[in-house]
Amino acid sequence: MRPQKLFTLIFVKKNKEILLGHKTRGLGKGLWNGFGGKVENETLLNCAKRELYEECSLLAENLNHLGVVKYEVVDEDVDHIVHVFTCTKYTGTEQRSEEMDPIRWFNFKDVPYEKMWPCAKKWWPYMLSDKYFSVHCIYNDGNIISNNVLGHGSINHVFSELSL
Numbered sequence: 288m289r290p291q292k293l294f295t296l297i298f299v300k301k302n303k304e305i306l307l308g309h310k311t312r313g314l315g316k317g318l319w320n321g322f323g324g325k326v327e328n329e330t331l332l333n334c335a336k337r338e339l340y341e342e343c344s345l346l347a348e349n350l351n352h353l354g355v356v357k358y359e360v361v362d363e364d365v366d367h368i369v370h371v372f373t374c375t376k377y378t379g380t381e382q383r384s385e386e387m388d389p390i391r392w393f394n395f396k397d398v399p400y401e402k403m404w405p406c407a408k409k410w411w412p413y414m415l416s417d418k419y420f421s422v423h424c425i426y427n428d429g430n431i432i433s434n435n436v437l438g439h440g441s442i443n444h445v446f447s448e449l450s451l
């Protein structure tokens with residue numbers, strides 16, 4: 288198996304709106320995305336909670352593990368495995384951070400796909416409608432050369448599909 292780097296990515300939802308942040312640095316700089324980051328010496332859930340709090344000051348009270356996106360870049364030897372969660376219960380008031388500035392709520396109908404990672408458009412419909420999914424996306428020079436998105440009946444099917 289190729290070496291893998293683990294990430295979490297969290298989407299907060301409220302009344303058909305989704306909270307996104309404009310990334311100020313690092314991977315995805317200048318794009319709108321959910322909150323998240325690298326898994327350190329911790330569980331996936333703890334990473335998701337920590338990153339959500341660090342990046343927008345919300346404390347998750349529920350986290351639903353909906354899917355996994357596997358990103359492979361031609362000529363790079365490490366794959367990115369991004370575990371996607373949604374959160375519908377939380378405490379606190381959302382606030383911008385050094386890494387996510389500004390942050391704002393978008394109606395599901397007004398998601399700014401043209402200012403997001405190119406493959407988001409393919410799997411967001413699953414995430415927005417709370418369906419389990421797996422994605423294997425291969426990039427070359429910033430362009431998608433293969434993007435396989437599948438819907439599943441449970442999170443276990445997601446893991447077996449991506450051989451995780």
Ligand SMILES: Nc1[nH]c(=O)nc2c1ncn2[C@H]1C[C@H](O)[C@@H](COP(=O)(O)OP(=O)(O)OP(=O)(O)O)O1
Pocket residue numbers: 294295296297312313314315320321322323324325358367369404407
């Ligand atoms: N190709 C990709 N498409 C996508 O939609 N999200 C991606 C992605 N590759 C990584 N991500 C997500 C995972 C994670 O939520 C975020 C990247 O996290 P970062 O690299 O910013 O991690 P950290 O917040 O740990 O970084 P630092 O705090 O700068 O060390 O983008």
